[in-house]
Amino acid sequence: MAGERLRFDGWIAGVGTSSGTRLVVGHWPRSPFGPFSDVMVEHPDGERVLLAPSHPIADFVAATYRFDRVEVVPVAVSVAGATWRVEAGPLRLRLRAGRRSGLGLLLSLVPAPLVRSPHWAALCDVPARLLMPGVRTLGRAGPGRREWYGARDLRPVLAADASLDGVHLGPLAPLDPPVAFGFGSAPRTPALVRVTTTVEIGPAGR
Numbered sequence: 001m002a003g004e005r006l007r008f009d010g011w012i013a014g015v016g017t018s019s020g021t022r023l024v025v026g027h028w029p030r031s032p033f034g035p036f037s038d039v040m041v042e043h044p045d046g047e048r049v050l051l052a053p054s055h056p057i058a059d060f061v062a063a064t065y066r067f068d069r070v071e072v073v074p075v076a077v078s079v080a081g082a083t084w085r086v087e088a089g090p091l092r093l094r095l096r097a098g099r100r101s102g103l104g105l106l107l108s109l110v111p112a113p114l115v116r117s118p119h120w121a122a123l124c125d126v127p128a129r130l131l132m133p134g135v136r137t138l139g140r141a142g143p144g145r146r147e148w149y150g151a152r153d154l155r156p157v158l159a160a161d162a163s164l165d166g167v168h169l170g171p172l173a174p175l176d177p178p179v180a181f182g183f184g185s186a187p188r189t190p191a192l193v194r195v196t197t198t199v200e201i202g203p204a205g206r
Helices: 055-064 102-108 118-131
Strands: 005-019 023-030 036-042 049-052 069-073 073-081 084-090 091-097 138-140 145-164 193-200
Touching: 023 073, 023 084, 023 091, 023 118, 036 073, 036 084, 036 091, 049 055, 049 102, 049 118, 055 069, 055 145, 102 118, 102 145, 118 138
Parallel strands: 049 069
Antiparallel strands: 005 023, 005 193, 023 036, 036 049, 073 084, 084 091, 091 145, 138 145, 145 193
16 A cells, blocks of 8 residues: 655756765655755765755755765755856865756656656666666665656756865766765766655554
């Protein structure tokens, strides 16, 4: 029996840095919480940190993914053409996206009802894992929750400049090893993915 389904529509940017710190930015113009952005940080030693803009969002995300530390801080994302700027508490990130990839073009042709369907996510899970190791499109989230992703576009990240607590994190690098916030990682090759994410909360998770 299906539980309550909460849908988030927006973008996920995943980048690695030469310092070993990996960053996953969620930018959600449409969500049950209204427009918001958040950042997941995984340090080289494996510590996982959530930077969220409010306590309700922090509570929801922390109940869906796994973190060692949660910080509620102002989070702002601005987009000007191919350039994205992210300010989240101690983090400053600027990235430049490239043109839509061939796979991104194919994803942009998928009808919206399919993108939202868990059956479509299950069908895409195996090819996604083969094409982009670490990526999953369907899985179990926090207790009493499952989650699925429907990708709608894919663009490479060509350059990134990031600092945390005033310390430069080094040039762009693969997102490797995969991040361990949930059942899957962002692509190893830095990318900007247009996505519809659905979190289903069963009776035990309500």
